[in-house]
Amino acid sequence: MxxxxxxxxxxxxxxxxxxxxxxxxxxxxxxxxxxxxxxxxxxxxxxxxxxxxxxxxxxxxxxxxxxxxxxxxxxxxxxxxxRQTEKKYHAIVEGHLSVHFDDFAEINVPVRYDEAHPPLHIADESHSKSAQSYYQIIENFYIQDVPVSRIVLKPITGRSHQLRVHTQYIGHPIVGDTLYATTQGQSLAKRLCLHAAELSFVHPVTGQTLNFVCQTPF
Missing domain, CATH: 3.30.2350.10 (Pseudouridine synthase)
Known part of the structure; x- marks a missing residue:
C-alpha cells in the first residue's frame, strides 16, 4: 500500500x-x-x-x-x-447523558468474551478480571432528530471491546457500532464513532513524556 x-x-x-x-x-x-x-x-x-x-x-x-x-x-x-500510559477516546453515544458537565463518571464492571455469541463481549459482574472506565460529557445534541452525546472516555484497564461494552452497559451504546448499538444507533453513522484521540507515554530512551493528540474525524 x-x-x-x-x-x-x-x-x-x-x-x-x-x-x-x-x-x-x-x-x-x-x-x-x-x-x-x-x-x-x-x-x-x-x-x-x-x-x-x-x-x-x-x-x-x-x-x-x-x-x-x-x-x-x-x-x-x-x-x-x-497502566502507566494516559489514554483518552472520543465517542458519540446514543441518548443524552445526565452526568454533570466537567465531571468524570465511573463505569466499573468486568467485561468478558461471550462464548455463546462470538465475537461479542459482555459486562459480567461475577467475572474475576476487573474493567474500569471513566467518561465525561462534552455536549448533548441531535443527529436526524435522535438525541446523542459527544463524550470523552478514559479506560483504566484494557479489556477487549471494553469501551463499547461499558457504554452499552450504562444504556448509551456508541453510535455506528454494528455489534453493540441499537438498530437506530447503527443507522446514524457509517462508521463506529470511537476514536483514540489522546495518548501519553514515556519515551523508551530519552525518558521524556510524549503527548499526542489526533483530531477526531466525526
Missing amino acids: PNFLQDCLIYRDDDVMVINKPAGLLSVPGKGEALTDSVQTRLLQEEPKTLLVHRLDRDTSGILVFALNKAAQRHISIQFQQ
Whole structure:
C-alpha cells in the first residue's frame, strides 16, 4: 500500500512510530487470507523494523504506537501493561447523558468474551478480571432528530471491546457500532464513532513524556 506510512504518520524517531489508524482496518492480520490486510502489514512493507506494541479494534480510529526495535517494544509494552500510559477516546453515544458537565463518571464492571455469541463481549459482574472506565460529557445534541452525546472516555484497564461494552452497559451504546448499538444507533453513522484521540507515554530512551493528540474525524 504505497504511501500508507506517509499518509498516517503522526510521529517518528529511531525508536517509536505513532500512527493515525483509519477506521475499518485491522491493527494486525487476522486469521485467514481474507484478513491479512492490516496496519502492521502495510507498515512492514515500508518499514521492515515495525514491531507491535498495542492494538485498536478494527472499527476504531486514532493513535496507534509501534516500536522500531525490541528494547523500545518491551519498554512501551510494559507501560501499557502496568497502566502507566494516559489514554483518552472520543465517542458519540446514543441518548443524552445526565452526568454533570466537567465531571468524570465511573463505569466499573468486568467485561468478558461471550462464548455463546462470538465475537461479542459482555459486562459480567461475577467475572474475576476487573474493567474500569471513566467518561465525561462534552455536549448533548441531535443527529436526524435522535438525541446523542459527544463524550470523552478514559479506560483504566484494557479489556477487549471494553469501551463499547461499558457504554452499552450504562444504556448509551456508541453510535455506528454494528455489534453493540441499537438498530437506530447503527443507522446514524457509517462508521463506529470511537476514536483514540489522546495518548501519553514515556519515551523508551530519552525518558521524556510524549503527548499526542489526533483530531477526531466525526
